[in-house]
Amino acid sequence: MLRHLIKNAYVVDPSTxxxxxxxxxIEGEKIKRIGEEVFEPEAQIIxxxxxxxxxxxxxxxxxxxxxxxTYKEDILSGSKSAVAGGFTxxxxxxxxxxxxxxxxxxxxxxxKANCWGLCNVYPAGTITRxxxxxxxxxxxxxxxxxxxxxxDDGSPVMDAGIMRRALQLSAQLGVPILNHCExxxxxxxxxxxGEVSAxxxxxxxxxxxxxxLNARDCILAHYTGGHVHIxxxxxxxxxxxxxxxxxKGTPVTCEVNPNHLVFTEEETFxxxxxxxxxxxxxxxxxxxxxxxxxxxxxxxxxxxxxAPHGDFEKGRIEKAMPGMIGLQTALPIMLRLVEEGVIDMxxxxxxxxxxxxxxxxxxxxxxxxxxxxxxxxxxxxxEWIFGEETNFSKSxxxxxxxxxxxxxxxxxxxxGKIVYKDN
Numbered sequence: 114m115l116r117h118l119i120k121n122a123y124v125v126d127p128s129t130x131x132x133x134x135x136x137x138x139i140e141g142e143k144i145k146r147i148g149e150e151v152f153e154p155e156a157q158i159i160x161x162x163x164x165x166x167x168x169x170x171x172x173x174x175x176x177x178x179x180x181x182x183t184y185k186e187d188i189l190s191g192s193k194s195a196v197a198g199g200f201t202x203x204x205x206x207x208x209x210x211x212x213x214x215x216x217x218x219x220x221x222x223x224x225k226a227n228c229w230g231l232c233n234v235y236p237a238g239t240i241t242r243x244x245x246x247x248x249x250x251x252x253x254x255x256x257x258x259x260x261x262x263x264x265d266d267g268s269p270v271m272d273a274g275i276m277r278r279a280l281q282l283s284a285q286l287g288v289p290i291l292n293h294c295e296x297x298x299x300x301x302x303x304x305x306x307g308e309v310s311a312x313x314x315x316x317x318x319x320x321x322x323x324x325x326l327n328a329r330d331c332i333l334a335h336y337t338g339g340h341v342h343i344x345x346x347x348x349x350x351x352x353x354x355x356x357x358x359x360x361k362g363t364p365v366t367c368e369v370n371p372n373h374l375v376f377t378e379e380e381t382f383x384x385x386x387x388x389x390x391x392x393x394x395x396x397x398x399x400x401x402x403x404x405x406x407x408x409x410x411x412x413x414x415x416x417x418x419x420a421p422h423g424d425f426e427k428g429r430i431e432k433a434m435p436g437m438i439g440l441q442t443a444l445p446i447m448l449r450l451v452e453e454g455v456i457d458m459x460x461x462x463x464x465x466x467x468x469x470x471x472x473x474x475x476x477x478x479x480x481x482x483x484x485x486x487x488x489x490x491x492x493x494x495x496e497w498i499f500g501e502e503t504n505f506s507k508s509x510x511x512x513x514x515x516x517x518x519x520x521x522x523x524x525x526x527x528x529g530k531i532v533y534k535d536n
Contacts, residue, residue, distance in 0.1 A: 169201025181210025280339025
């Protein structure tokens with residue numbers, strides 16, 4: 114049986130409270146032992162001196178564009194990007210072509226990911242058939258096919274009656290409902306409503322477009338007992354809405370995109386269409402509120418919303434497709450927040466690994482002895498350039514393209530197998 118022995122790593126595991134220098138012995142797919150001065154003569158040694166070892170990261174929100182738009186990304190290129198960013202598990206959004214609204218499409222995604230074996234790829238099924246917002250998908254069949262959540266991501270569920278029924282089913286099945294909270298009747302534009310939209314003379318997406326659906330879904334979750342997960346939270350009021358309902362015991366969780374923690378709407382002046390996302394980059398006061406909510410526990414997890422697009426789809430900002438790639442840049446962004454004192458290292462790992470695994474109810478997010486050996490080893494001080502030579506995605510739509518970043522994944526181990534090693 115194959116054995117790996119990670120020596121001299123600084124281990125950070127929020128699930129056990131462990132934080133300190135340890136050795137980790139991996140036997141087959143499992144963690145056999147964690148301790149000081151572990152010896153195993155037959156094991157392959159991984160020298161982790163100067164590296165931090167954490168449970169493999171888990172991303173609840175990625176777009177691998179497969180099936181249907183594989184010129185942007187496919188499951189192989191997306192998986193390579195994931196493991197290069199330290200992610201051993203990702204959840205694929207269902208806005209593919211065809212959408213993941215049938216067991217056959219869900220099983221296609223799982224089978225293709227298993228074929229490559231780089232990381233765990235779980236599909237999210239659609240809330241409504243065809244993502245049209247009219248009829249509920251068959252949640253029971255989709256869950257049996259392997260879906261771990263339901264969302265019409267990219268298209269908000271506007272019908273409150275349909276969302277209420279979806280949350281009632283969520284309570285029965287124990288599967289979260291993820292909603293893209295932007296009211297279509299308000300969010301018709303491109304960038305945040307404010308000085309930037311006025312100066313550029315382009316249409317806007319006001320914060321209230323997000324807040325009204327956020328509040329509606331929290332209310333529905335409160336009354337139905339269904340688990341609602343608010344996707345890519347961006348507003349100051351939105352964090353307060355979630356905080357209030359959590360205080361009432363409502364089953365609500367939420368995520369924030371790392372990009373919304375470091376960029377404001379003014380990034381549009383610097384990188385144009387690369388800064389276009391839905392919901393949009395907001396004001397400085399929103400960014401500060403998100404950071405505070407990250408620190409006080411209101412925000413449950415980090416999710417990249419990795420959204421690859423071709424170069425031709427990122428032309429003029431008014432016509433550009435919304436979204437940024439983010440799997441390989443998430444760790445450097447979060448380490449920047451650690452360095453700035455917004456959060457500590459244990460909280461960062463909790464946000465990127467332990468909590469997202471808990472939200473979708475999978476094994477993961479832990480380095481307990483006997484658990485599956487999904488592990489990331491990273492150097493928080495390593496500087497590198499994100500560009501052609503280091504990018505594993507098929508796309509390059511990010512304001513961080515060509516920039517120097519600090520913090521690099523050195524090894525990613527999935528099920529005891531090294532699936533990424535920095536050269």
